[in-house]
Amino acid sequence: QSRRNRRAAVRFFRKLLKRQGSVPRELVTDKLASYPAAHRTVMPSVRHVTAQYANNRAEVSHQPTRQRERQMRRFKSAAHLQRFASVHGVAQNLFRVGRHLLRAVHYRLLRTRSLSLWGEVTCAC
Structure with missing residues (x-):
């Protein structure tokens, strides 16, 4: 709304x-x-609550919608987003290794393996 x-x-x-x-x-x-x-104009008999954190449930329920909107900003259509998201979810799991759970040597090894696997999958010879 503008006003x-x-x-x-x-x-x-x-x-x-x-x-x-x-x-x-x-x-x-x-x-x-x-x-x-x-x-007061529309429904005067209804109790009006304006406590500080009372509307948090409504705000949180809109979070998934806001996340989808944020992702949609980069794409021209929902079909483009769907195409990208279906592939990106799988590829992201290759590269998102729990770095904070590993030592640096193991992290580098897993990273090297995932990059070589990515090269095979995408035919980047």
Whole structure:
């Protein structure tokens, strides 16, 4: 949304209520000043909670979506992303050796093996 005023908040709350179909017992938001004004307009009987960490569950539930969006920024389409991700996951396991769990000599040995294997797989002679 381009604005974060009372009108935008009222429109947002009405859209949520329409989609949900029922009035919630309580409304959990951050402390944006336009939310209480919109709350009084749209659903005054519902308890409004603005405690500091109350909306953390909602924020965390959006994390996977944000991660996907962050990955999508580099690709032109979802199909390109899917093609890359399917190959990248397998190849990444070759190179992501638990370095903190190994001594330097063993890490270098595994790294050399994985690079030679990668050369064979990609036909880089």
